Amino acid sequence: MEYLLTASNIVKEYTGHRALDDVSIAVPRGKVYGLLGPNGAGKTTLIRIINHITAPDSGEVIFDGHRLCQDDIARIGYLPEERGLYKKMKVGEQAIFFARLKGLSRRDAEAALRQWFERLDISQWWDKKVEELSKGMAQKVQFIITVLHRPDLLIFDEPFSGFDPINAGILKREILKLRDEGATVIFSTHNMGSVEELCDEISLINRSQNILSGKVSDIRERFADNRYALAYLGDPAGLEAAAAPLCSSFEAGSINNDGFATATVTLKAPDALRPFISAVNEAVTINSFRRLIPSMDEIFVSAVEASNQARGLQPVPEV
Secondary structure, three states: OOEEEEEEEEEEEEOOEEEEEEEEEEEEOOOEEEEEOOOOOOHHHHHHHHOOOOOOOEEEEEEOOEEOOHHHHHHEEEEOOOOOOOOOOEHHHHHHHHHHHOOOOHHHHHHHHHHHHHHOOOHHHOOOEHHHOOHHHHHHHHHHHHHOOOOOEEEEEOOOOOOOHHHHHHHHHHHHHHHHOOOEEEEEOOOHHHHHHHOOEEEEEEOOEEEEEEEHHHHHHHOOOOEEEEEEEOOHHHHHHHHHHHEEEEEEEEEOOOOOEEEEEEEOOHHHHHHHHHHHHHHOEEEEEEEOOOOHHHHHHHHHHHHHHHOOOOOOOOO
């Protein structure tokens, strides 16, 4: 696999606090890479290092085959969580100003911006002052400014905060389109639903350390843990008796909308699946049977709690 960016063994300390402790990530070219973690985990520090805003105390960042340098910043688009626009300037003039800072001529900048404003349905705000924009409108403007010069690497820090579901969906589609057109994206968020929709791979940072990395599909499979849900007709006690020799846990559920009883089971081993189905078929009539793959939200909480417990730390902060 080809990586656009790797950060290896990054350590960063501030007075009395180690923000990053031997953190490594590898971001594949042309993918959306999720950078996850509770508040204060170290994500923003790592993003600042990738953006050459601050330097690591040790470790290195490799960008497109060479050590990251100041000249590479022109190839990176960064949308920080803390937004910043000049409130008294008109929206269009401000967007042109930022586009020219990134190397576009005024003519090219205005042509490209007009297309983007039309695309995100904010053309009517071109001659308005920034202070007249809603938070969501202002975020759309900053998103456009971030992506306008077609950088190789895009970094979005909580890009959907303050958006309603419709506009969040529009932005998600644009991010995926940028990826499909060749951009590499680092996406930092607390919204695990967005991770499942957007991310190809993730790293989970907790208390300054990287505790989980890999493809989203592989991670969800790894945490699946042989759990299954079934709906059936028959005696729950008979089902539990038939399942008991092959299960490490059995949870009887309620009656579903179709009138079938439900249950959740955890098999003792993967090879117990066929014997389990055979035994259960003798006891009840199965209507449906499916494997339970955990959500990224469940994995996030489970992984962070396990990491904190292993290190003797307090429970995970709320996401």
